[in-house]
Amino acid sequence: MIHGNSTVTAAPADPAHGDCRKVSRVLARLGDKWSVLIVMLLGDGPRRFNEIRRMVGGISQRMLTLTLRGLERDGMVTRTVYPTIPPRVEYALTAQGHSLREPVQALGQWALDHMDDIDAAQAAFDARQP
Amino acid sequence: MIHGNSTVTAAPADPAHGDCRKVSRVLARLGDKWSVLIVMLLGDGPRRFNEIRRMVGGISQRMLTLTLRGLERDGMVTRTVYPTIPPRVEYALTAQGHSLREPVQALGQWALDHMDDIDAAQAAFDARQP
DNA sequence: CTGCATCCACCAGGATACTG
């Protein structure tokens, strides 16, 4: 990563940070606008398409489809189609998807714990810079 | 977040996920292309501008400036200018920045642990979809 | 209900040149 797929002429960073590239690939995956939100939401159990849509609130149909496809591709969720009428599609976390919840929760907890400090820091910074 | 700054007509999600919005604000911050990389890199100690630039490898001058400004604004790093010639500017993690390393490491570890599974899942998925 | 296709706006982010 980092260079996209472009040719890396030489290892630019010190060896210890070699895996950082791989890590940030995953980070980029989770870092998009909706993935984490959906993973956490599915942690409570399988949901249907529009059910997720309503729960997330504010996501477009298109992005929900794309995000779910991405998560499915990464083996984080399964997509189960029940050939009824009307069609019913359920999305559920895989074991891997579930395992992701823990570290994400940790980060989420951190976010909650430091939210106020961050807001304060931002306000202070903005006050210094007109 | 999620709605950007648009008016939220009604709470769209169940109450339990109320803070998820706040969390994803932080996630969006960390989810950009470079922030996490830089935070982890600064974990080893303070670094100078071009030092970071070289270590990260592949980041443009512009983006490094913007990323560092963002992190500074959020109270994650400090920026210290030594009025020497040539100028010397050091960036260092704040206490808050340091505290972030732990949950990020956890996520990074998860990424490392599941990298192979993810790649496999992707390959399998792509094989199904020509 | 669950999507895909299309069109389009926006902005993250790279390249380059210039300054203190």
Next chain:
DNA sequence: CAGTATCCTGGTGGATGCAG
């Protein structure tokens, strides 16, 4: 060395309409 300023491109993501 450590930035700022400007230009430009690609991708992200919203809105809408159509289909199974």
